[in-house]
Amino acid sequence: MMNLARSTTVTLIAVLVAFLPRPGNAEVSVGPNAAAPGLLLAGGEDPFVWPTFDIVRFHVDPSLILNATGAANGDKGPAFAMDPVTGAPVVVWAWWDGSDYEIALSEWTDGAWSPWQILTDNAVDDLDPAITIDPAGTRRVSWWRAGQSPQVWLLERFASQDGWSPEERVTQIVEDGSRPGVVAVSGLVRVAYQREGQNLREIVVSTREGAWQPEILASTAYLGPAGDGDIDVVAHQQQATIWVDWITADGLLAYRVYDPQTDTWSATETQPYEWNTAAGETEYWARETARTLIRRRVTP
Structure with missing residues (x-):
């Protein structure tokens, strides 16, 4: 095993098979010779909608690869x-335990991927985890739990503590929610998710100010690229800049940016994208490229 010390800068690498009609499997591994943390992901830099785990580069030391049989x-x-x-990566995913999905976590530490932590334990699917880590090292994981009334949940582990906090429900008792993203600035936690309305999908951001305070950013009748209702709501953070984007129509991302000075969100703006299936291009890659353009536009 290559021994990468905790203080060594490592790179998280996702190597995807290009020109597939839909995203292929991803290899999640560390590279010992990188100069800075990064992600090799053609067409975009946001891993929130990666495909699942696998081995792509068979010459790589298998000890560097996480969940190769995923x-x-x-x-x-x-x-x-x-x-x-x-400077090391922390990875979360929905792990199939043989009967339903639970949330798993592993991090690169002391030259190896840590033993998996299984963060949930129940008989209902726990899906689509997102993670953010603040400058003090506090980890926050948000996900949704399927069922008759899907709910969004949050777990925290502070750097000064060994264990995780009890599960905290983000969504209100009377609402459902799914496919969340989580960000935190100066200890203020925000979770973005989609909520089913009357023939609409609502984009909601809930802020924890004592109790959770939900705010509707937008709504859309769009059913998502696959027609299954998934409009891929993603919360982003780069230093103190926060923004949320989602798919609002075929080939069109919408987004809003948070202004901490006025405690308000910007007007909705859009970023179109297109792809040529005949040339081997995919909606997925075009969407992630559009997200990169948005990131460059809204961050200093």
């Missing part, structure tokens, strides 16, 4: 954050 097991795609204290 695709065969039926696991869903990973999301990651870089720990600003150690």
Whole structure:
């Protein structure tokens, strides 16, 4: 095993098979010779909608690869954050335990991927985890729990504590929610998610100010690229800049940016994208490229 010390800067690499009609499997591994943390992902830099785990580069030391049998097991795609204290990646995903999905976490520490932490334990599917890590090293994981009334949940682990906090429900008792993203600035936590309305999908951001305070950013009748209602709501954070984007129509992302000075969100703006299927291009890659353009536009 290659020994990468905790203080060594590492790179999280996702190598995807290009020109597939839909995203292929991803290899999640560390690279010992990188100069800075990064992500090799053609067409975009946001791993929130990665495909699932696998081995793509068979010459790589297998000890560097996380969950290499995830695709065969039926696991869903990973999301990651870089720990600003150690510079190492922390990865979360929905793990198939043989009867339903639970939320799993592993991080690169002391030259190896840590034993998986299984953060949930129940008989209902726990899906689509997102993770953020603040400058002090506090980890926050948000996900949704399927069922008759889907709910969004949050777990926290402070750098000064060994264990995780009890599960905290983000959605209100009378609302459902799914497919969340989580950000935190100066200890203020916000979770974005989609909520089913009357023939509409609502984009909601809930802020924890004592109790959770939900705010509707937008709504759309669009059913998503696959027609299954998934409009891919993603919360982004780069230093103190926060924005949320979602798919609002075929080939069109919408987004709003938070202004901390006025405690308000900007007017909705859009970013179109297009792709040529005949040339091997996919909606997925075009969408992630559009997200990169939005990131460049809204961040300093």
